[in-house]
Amino acid sequence: MLAGLASSTILLGFTASLLAGLASGLGALPIFAVRRLSDQVQEVMLGFAAGVMLAASFFSLILPGLAAAQARGSSELGAVSIVGCGILLGAAGLWLVHRYAPHEHFVSGREGPSSERIRRIWLFVVAITLHNFPEGLAVGVGFGGGEVGNGVALAIGIGLQNIPEGLAVAVALLTLNYSRLQALWVATLTGLVEPVGGLVGAAAVTVAQPILPWGLAFAAGAMIFVISNEIIPEMHRRSGLKNFATEGLMVGLVVMMFLDVLLG
Template sequence: MLGFTGALAAGLMTSVGAVPVLFGRAPSRATRDMFLGFAAGVMLAASFFSLIIPAIDAAAKTFGDGAIPAGIACLGILSGMIAVHLMNELLPHEHFTSGREGPEAASLRRVWLFVIAITIHNFPEGLAVGVGFGAHGFEGGLPLAIGIGLQNAPEGLAVAVALLGEGYSRLRAVAIAALTGMIEPLGGLVGAGIISVSAPLLPWGLSFAAGAMLYVISHEIIPETHRSGHQNKATLGLAVGLVVMLFLDVWLA
């Protein structure tokens, strides 16, 4: 329940981030890229400090220091990256900037292709929050839930603004942006459930969730923030997001 509730709270921050679209003019592209850079920084720090390092520590308690804990972490990271890559390849979806990816899906409406794309990217975030709660309880999951929630807010704003640009009404853009965050509670439930049932899976689950998030950072978020020539602001946002998540992780956990 902690994993589900924490991931739900983080997912709801997507709708909070989209709300300003209802009341004012959308922020500039440079500002949105800086916010997305912040999201990437939060996810990057969470991947290492909240997932990969605890995965190595958990494996070391069973196998001792040496190559085995490091090997488990490496294999788990690669498995998470491969899993998200396969979802990208096998599920039809669409990005507003790069267009359609995955199998041909002419029968699907564009809005649903986009929802599938966001689902692919939000599920690993919910998984990470759930794994954090399942592995170390409230102290282990709270920094992740706060960090992922913080990065979901600019992501929700970016989705709503992109939908506005495609001709959707303000209310519908905010509603769709909010719905894209609702896959995260499912990921949280899956992650917490697997880790709670089988303790030996703990290092694998932590590193798998980290790999899934790292793939999203590299494949989607950073290229998107650099696409329009705002890489300096995006890098500033990434730096701020990274240190904020690092501070939260050390302080709260």
């Protein structure tokens, strides 16, 4: 009975993160009609992604992590300590991968170890994968905690922000002279890392329930690292368009807050 319940929870986490990841490919489809996005639209989309991830980190991961720790007998101080350590571990994990995995950003260029022998398109795939894995992990952990509503809210929120993100990735590749099919393929491929993260997260916290607060906090820390290290610098690279990015962030945050309250 318990084994069957665990299996269904893991399957739910994997399926939901897969659907959220496929939204990246869905979002990239308009490249067959549109070759360029205005700077204002790009800023709004970046801000929206940051807002969704920021709200998800707090409403769907950090707060449930604190509640889960206290439900398992921790004091308020103990719960805050557990979640705080988990957040820092999640950020540190992403920082290590970011530092030692060769990758390339569309604006800031190449980072990580020497990568001259790796095709440029694969460097973009790695960079976007580093962004997407924590999102899948968050969805999986959300389901693994046994809170289906929380997992559904996370999956819908992540899927919504993956749609414009997939379009932005595909359009950026077009401007670098990749074909439309290549751009669609890369956008879809990078979204497919999310079910891997979803499977890992759901399996870990389902099999070992005591690590649930740590898993929720770890996923939150990883996403916050991505927001601070990747998305915000991109949002502010055009000084005259910061307001568009800020408006997108506020809308994304409110949308995710509504999803979490209504579904979680």
